[in-house]
């Protein structure tokens with residue numbers, strides 16, 4: 530008997546969903562089912578077929594299916610939710626909350642009906658609140674519902690630092706905590722270039738500017754694109770999470786986790802450092818924070834709570 534391939538369902542076949550489907554297939558993480566609403570079924574099938582036809586060129590084996598029928602997602606090992614509306618220039622992520630919360634509820638019902646033991650990774654914005662909504666609707670254990678923000682926010686920080694120092698991005702590490710909004714908390718104290726603390730390499734003024742650019746990094750791209758938001762780096766971030774879960778890697782990555790007392794917060798999903806592996810979020814890592822860092826994290830958590838209050 531051969532090894533059974535994993536099954537990954539990606540809900541939403543728009544910019545982020547389609548790009549993620551291609552990236553996870555290229556990495557041969559499993560077979561991919563790309564799902565959208567019935568009105569989008571043909572374009573979804575078209576994207577899936579186009580990706581399948583890239584497979585012989587690039588030499589990857591993955592079955593890729595486009596559908597609007599959730600029965601095709603049955604028995605998924607991993608479900609990635611990207612369905613919903615994206616912001617346009619002038620909007621905040623929080624402006625998407627009501628529309629996307631309704632989409633999260635209907636999508637989650639369908640997902641768990643066919644994959645009652647799956648792990649779900651949520652991308653849809655405002656992502657901290659949408660992850661909470663999916664968690665409540667799904668009935669899954671907290672460790673199996675995870676949101677994506679920190680890998681992307683950290684990637685932006687790393688990009689700007691590498692550019693500033695003219696160094697390889699590979700040698701730059703960073704750490705962004707908190708909600709996926711403009712008050713996220715990039716933790717300079719825990720950020721390095723080749724093991725050297727960034728504070729030793731970059732002036733305070735320049736670091737402050739990089740932190741600010743990181744905080745508004747999503748908006749920078751929204752303004753440049755004009756009619757949607759980022760998708761290459763978000764899809765790459767989802768792919769790292771998918772790999773960590775499906776290959777049980779136990780990676781240390783910032784993800785959006787359900788907190789029950791960690792960092793002093795209760796009943797909230799928020800970006801924190803985690804160990805992520807086959808069981809989903811296997812651990813939330815609690816770091817010592819300075820008074821100032823904790824105050825910044827409190828502010829970010831309050832923003833997430835305010836969005837959650839709109840929903841309750």
Ligand SMILES: NC(=O)C1=CN([C@@H]2O[C@H](COP(=O)(O)OP(=O)(O)OC[C@H]3O[C@@H](n4cnc5c(N)ncnc54)[C@H](O)[C@@H]3O)[C@@H](O)[C@H]2O)C=CC1
Pocket residue numbers: 540541542543544545546564565566569611612613614615616625629632635636651652653654655656677678681709757758759760763
């Ligand atoms: N957490 C993060 O770091 C990031 C979050 N996002 C968010 O991800 C979401 C998707 O962004 P894009 O892919 O760029 O948008 P998009 O508009 O290109 O694609 C969204 C897709 O969702 C589909 N959809 C809508 N309702 C659906 C339903 N009930 N069932 C299945 N599919 C449904 C649409 O038909 C569309 O194809 C947005 O909310 C965006 O803000 C985007 C980038 C990063």
Ligand SMILES: O=C([O-])CC(=O)C(=O)O
Pocket residue numbers: 615616622654681709746747748750751758759763
């Ligand atoms: O900015 C947006 O609306 C999309 C997103 O979350 C990001 O790119 O960080």
